[in-house]
Amino acid sequence: MSDTILELVNLKKSFGDKEVLKGVDLEVKRGEIIGYIGANGAGKSTTVKIMLGMVEGYEGEVIIFNKNIKDTKGEYKKKIGYVPEVSEVYESLTAKEYLTFIGQLYDLDIDTCTKKAKELMNLFGICDYLNTRISTFSKGMRQKLILISSIIHNPEILFLDEPLSGLDANSVMVVKELLEILSKEGKTIFYSSHIMDVVEKISHRIVLLNDGKIVADGSFKELKENSNEGSLEEIFNDITGFNNHKEIADKIAMVIK
Structure with a gap:
């Protein structure tokens, strides 16, 4: 059995005249933790939603x-x-009802x-809210x-x-810790985030998407x-050509004075 669990072949997607994905090729092995990063609008969410079957009308193969x-x-x-970036849940349900429904x-x-x-709510420290309606839950x-x-x-x-x-x-x-354990058990993690230091620490591979293409x-x-930079944030800025963050921050500080 091949240990390749996921493959994208020349994946392209446009929304009207906007070409969001411009030919993405990616092969992911079983048990890998992939850090999938890029600026807003680079095509990260579109890639994931295509793989999840939530977006159609694309070219290439998944x-x-x-x-x-x-x-x-x-x-x-x-x-x-x-786990989507913005989650919609049935707020009128209790946590128990929601998780039973999903399961x-x-x-x-049901049992x-x-x-x-x-057990999982207990381990995450929210077992006391098992029979509480989700509408009362905090963001965390x-x-x-x-x-x-x-x-x-x-x-x-995942x-x-x-x-x-x-x-x-x-x-x-x-x-x-859980993601590392799941990886060792052969589970594959496709992790998308803007928090670079987390991606840097947990990922086995980092895939950088820029303007609809994989550039690293x-x-x-x-x-x-390859980039001679120290942190993933610096590598990201180097590859994407974004290097005026300090100048912009200085200007913002001047405006609000």
């Missing part, structure tokens, strides 16, 4: 679990998990859903709930878009050697 997703009926989705979508029985929901509590919903069915691929948003420092450490792909060490 191959997941050795099958072109266009040739499937979406059954591959039962083996993936997703059943992935063919888990298993309930058991996992209780909602984020924990979304994270739980993305892993409750033990997915093979797509994460700013998954640490709103989490407290302790929970951030837990999630970082390698470990942090490899990218660092």
Whole structure:
């Protein structure tokens, strides 16, 4: 069995006259943690939504679990998990009702859903809110709930878009450790974020998308050697040509005086 779990072949996508993806080629191995980064509008979210089957009308191929997703009926989705940057949840449901509902979508029985929901909420420190309506949850509590919903069915691929948003420092450490454990178990993590130091620390490979194309792909060490820069943020700025951040900040400071 091939250890390639996900492959993009000459992926292109336009919205009207705007060409968002201009021929993306990417091969991801089982167990890899991929840091997928780029500026706003670079095409990161579009790439992920195409792989999730949420955006159609693209050119090229998306191959997941050795099958072109266009040739499937979406059954591959039962083996993936997703944390979107902006999460929509059924606020009128309790946490238990929501997680049970999500679990059943992935063919888990109610007893298993309930058991996992209780245990996972306890480990994330929100078990006291199991029977509380989501409408009363803070941003951090909602984020924990979304994270739980993305892993409750033990997915093979986990797509994460700013998954640490709103989490407290302790929970951030837990999630970082969890991703490494899942990776060692052969799970594949596709991690998209603007928080460069986190991407730098957790990723096995970093893929930089700029203007709809992949302009860098390698470990942090490899990218660092190729660019002669110190941090991922500096590498990002070097490759994308954005180097006037200090000048802009100075001007903003002058305006608000």
